[in-house]
Amino acid sequence: MRLGFHGGAGTVTGSKYLVEHDGRRLLVDCGLFQGWKSLRELNWEPLPFEPRTVDAVLLTHAHLDHSGALPLLVRQGFTGPVLATPATADVCRLLLPDSARIQEEDAAFANRHHTSRHQPAQPLYTEEDAQRALRHFEPLPLHARTEVLPGLFATFRRAGHILGAASLLLEADGRTLLFSGDLGRPDDPLMHAPDPAPVADWVVIESTYGDRLHGGEDAQAALGEIITRTAARGGTVLVPAFAVGRTQLLLLLIHRLKAQGAIPDLPVFLDSPMAIDMTELYRHHHGEHRLSPAENAGMCGVAQMARTPAESRALSQARFPAVVVSASGMATGGRVLHHLQARLPDHRNTVVLVGYQAGGTRGARLQAGERFLRIFGQDVPVKAEVLSLGGLSAHADAAQLVQWLRGMPRAPRQVFVTHGEPGPADALRQRIGRELGWPATAPLLGRTVELHA
Template sequence: MKLGFHGAAGTVTGSKYLVEHRGRRLLVDCGLFQGWKPLRELNWEPLPFAPGEVDAVLLTHAHLDHVGALPLLVRQGFTGPVLVTPATADLCGLLLPDSAHIQEEDAAYANRHHTSRHLPAEPLYTSEDAQRALRHLQPLPLHTATEVIPGVTARFSRAGHILGAASLTLEAEGRTLLFSGDLGRPDDPLMREAEAAPRADWIVVESTYGDRLHPAEDAMAALAGVINRTAARAGTVLVPAFAVGRAQLVLLMVHRLREAGAIPELPVFLDSPMAIDTTALYGRHPGEHRLSPRECAAMCGAAQMVRTAPQSRALSSARFPAVVISASGMATGGRVLHHLAQRLPDRRNTVVLVGYQAGGTRGARLLAGEKTLRIFGQDVPVRAEVASLSGLSAHADADQLLAWLRSSPQAPRRVFVTHGEPAAADALRRRVEHELHWPVTVPLLGRTVELGA
């Protein structure tokens, strides 16, 4: 068996692992590169393997850095099945068309306003491409083994990161290869914890937070503080949030703070059609999260839903105390860019970053304290307060990643550390080596390794 690392190696994004066995090929994840421009440009390059020779795809969860390149794979010749958990299938049905729509809108905006060096600017893929990709999805329930290619079976187990997130075990000829996927936190207030790592001969583990621990801060109190001080200066709290996961957690926290009387009765808006539809999915998958039916309904009713573009434009230009939650979480695209362009120059406002910010993204630039932000070809001054609530991350931290690895019934032959910036991946490598005494490698992008018999 061979394992190729064609994404999420040396970086957090672009997850793609090519597994080859007896002349057949499986692709685990098919994500977009995000962040630094040299990485984003990889999305426009032909895929580093022949899509038509891939027999099947397995997706660990529905975030763009894991599934966002699926329409490209299909457009370039892939014709096989795409196995996903049922919740991931539902989320992909929202995420991929939304991603295509945003890219089409951004290209159209660039052409109208001449903000692109490419004439004409084109989307990475279209809505038609996204719909073609969705026709390949085949739901596979958790803990159900299925033969995906001759001699190789696959099984998903709960990873806890977002709805449908799974770790993946592949078994061939008595040997097992385990992909962690993105692992959630055991103390996440919204999602249930990841299941213990199953026995595996080789483990591919993410390292997004491999070099840090989540702060011990009370995230609810921190969010209340941000909302209260922003409201006191008649400003707006803008929360760029991933439409899948963090947007729902922020809604839940706002509901709980209101119920406790810890924040004023400000209007709250959810300005993301995909986040709106995602929120409704929590009621369809009650076994994956911690909410009671009452709290699930309260979360869904915590905000005024903003669906149409005219409604969003009106909201972005409004000037009154409010909380606005809008995608995307790293400010890489979508409606939140219009809100940022309007809100950042005003000192009364606050932008709250609530998730991981990959290097090179606008979110990372805000986190680093940059004084201007490039949006739609213009340099927008950053005068608003920028707050980071890192305690709201949906990723396991370094201690939690080590605990998940320790939960494996036996030591693997080797661990491959991926899906992290170089410092984070190497920090986790050192801990696996020194604390667990397991063989461990941080693979380079494009490398292929032979997994011994």
């Protein structure tokens, strides 16, 4: 058995792991690179393996850094099945076409306003490409041990994190390989805790927060204080939020704050068609999360929905106290860029960053305190208050990652630390060796290792 690291190695995005066994090839995740330009440019290059030779894809979850390159894989010749949990398949049916639409809209905007160096600007892939990829999806339930290729068995296990997210256990010829996927937090207010880690010979574990711990901050109280303070000065709270997961948690907290009378009764807007549809999915997958039907209804009903481009434009021009939640969470594209362009120059406003901000993204630049932000070819002054709200991350922290590993019935032969920036990945590698005494390595992008019997 061979394991190739073609994404999610040395970086927190682009996850792609190629498993080769007995003449068959299985791809675990197929994500987009995000963040630094040098990484994003990899999305435009041919994939580092021949897509026609891949027999199947298994998705741990639907976030674009794990699923967003599927339209490229299919366009370059992949013809096999894409296996995912039912909820992951449903989320991808929303997320992939939305990703394509955003790319098409951004390319069209760049061409109209001549803000791109490329003439004409092109989308990475189209909505037609996304729809073609979706036709390859086949649902695979949680906890169902299934022979996905001859002699190769797969089992999805709950990972928390977002709807449908799973860890993946592969078994072949008495050897076992475990992919953590993105692990959620055991104390997440929205999602269930991850399942315990099973026995495995080798483990591939994410390290997004491999060098840090989540603080004990009360995120709901902190959010309430930010909203109240910003409204008092006549400003708008703008939250770039991941349409899958963090948006729903934000709406839940705002619903609770309003129900308690802890914030002014100001309007709340959700400006992301995909996030709107995603929020409705929580009604259909009630077993995947912790919410009661009443809280689910409150979460879904607290915001006014801006679906059309005209509604979004009107909202970006509005000047009254409000909360605006818009994708994307790292400000890499989509409608939130128009809101940032309109609201960053006004000191009355507040931009709240939630969740991880990958290096090189606009969100990371704001978080680092840059005073100008490049949007649509213009340097926009940052005069609004910019805050990072802890306690809303969907990822397990370093201690929780190690605790998940510690629960394995016996030590694995090797741990591969992936899906993290070099600092967090190496910090987690050292912590695994120091606290558990297990051999761990942080593989480089493009490396292939032999998993010997």
